[in-house]
Amino acid sequence: MSDRSASAPNDLRAFWMPFTANRQFKKSPRMFVAARDMHYTTSDGRQVLDGTAGLWCCNAGHCRPKITEAIQKQAAELDYAPAFQMGHPKAFELASRLTEIAPEPFEHVFFTNSGSESVETALKIAIAWHRARGEGARTRLIGRERGYHGVNFGGISVGGIVANRKHFGTLLTGVDHLRHTHLPEKNAFTRGQPEHGAELADDLERLCALHDPSTIAAVIVEPMAGSTGVLLPPKGYLQRLREICDRHGILLIFDEVITGFGRLGSPFAAQHYDIMPDLITTAKGLTNGVIPMGAVLTTARIHDAFMTGPEHMIELFHGYTYSGNPIAAAAGLATLETYRDEALLTRAAELEPYWLDALFSLRGLPHVIDIRGQGLIGAVELEPIAGEPTRRAFSAFLKAYEKGILIRTTGDTIAMSPPLIISKAQIDELIGTLGDVLKTLD
């Protein structure tokens, strides 16, 4: 196939696109054919400024040379090694490098291929951990309304996004949910963490009273809920959740698929908020989005409970054909090097004041009912069109794309999470263009 036919396909029917309005897209396709640093190139030759780091994943920007070279070299050297009962050096090296940037108690890494798989893995480890310690009755999982934990059955069961759940049957049994923390009547237009809502963590006490803590294995939350439209944790909320988990012997899982790798100005949100969970799920920024890979980070306390029994026996009956795949591991190592060389894992903290000043300059524009942000994350919530939820924000997304910026929408919220290499001038361009778009919306 020639390059030209690859960049201008003439039949779009076969590909059933994920999380996409397929019919709308295929009438009016939006195709990226190249990318470099902060920009995508469209099939009609335009440059689009990436305001979303792809899907919250290209934290170092696009087509970064070190990562590209590492993948090329690895593909020619060792393409694949069996993931079970065999090893290869780069997976071990990447696991070690990850524990160096992770919060101190995290000493072990289980590799997966996506955020969804990391979530399933963490939930399974939590249940199996209690069983290994003689508390096999602890099987219940607690998630949170509006939480997003990927699309597999465990993830949508603990997740709280209605559209992701309602089509797919009864989901896992033995799951309950905390209330979400979105309190616009009290917290609208707050820069950083909102003042109100820490007491919502006490929902966990209610669920403990209802189910009895001896049945609860784990609570999973995103420290900052991204996909639902950027809901930052109210001040004191995560602390309270941690305390209640400790009181009742419940494991706390932070889903850091979005917040991992510098989004908030620290390598992980656990460090940023200074709250230590028992398990951390990651993916996305782990390989700069370039090759699918995820990971679950655990402490020695979790890991060591499995390291019993005869030494020739498998300790955890779980894993994927591509866990720690050599090319993904090479991409991960080169990504971590790029983050280190360019100090990207702390760059969001430096840029945060400038970013939030720019973001909050949109206050007062038509339809804007809330603005939220922290690190290099920002959300602008729009008043929905009566009877037509999501239409206004989707229209903003399309207009923004035409004007040369990539944003994301969820419901009627516009979310932004640019690559951590963004310059101040590019922040001005991104927010300035979004402001122009907002002025034109019906």
Ligand SMILES: Cc1ncc(COP(=O)(O)O)c(C=O)c1O
């Ligand atoms: C918090 C969180 N968990 C899990 C996932 C799922 O990741 P993936 O799409 O790689 O399966 C996402 C994706 O956006 C996410 O934001």
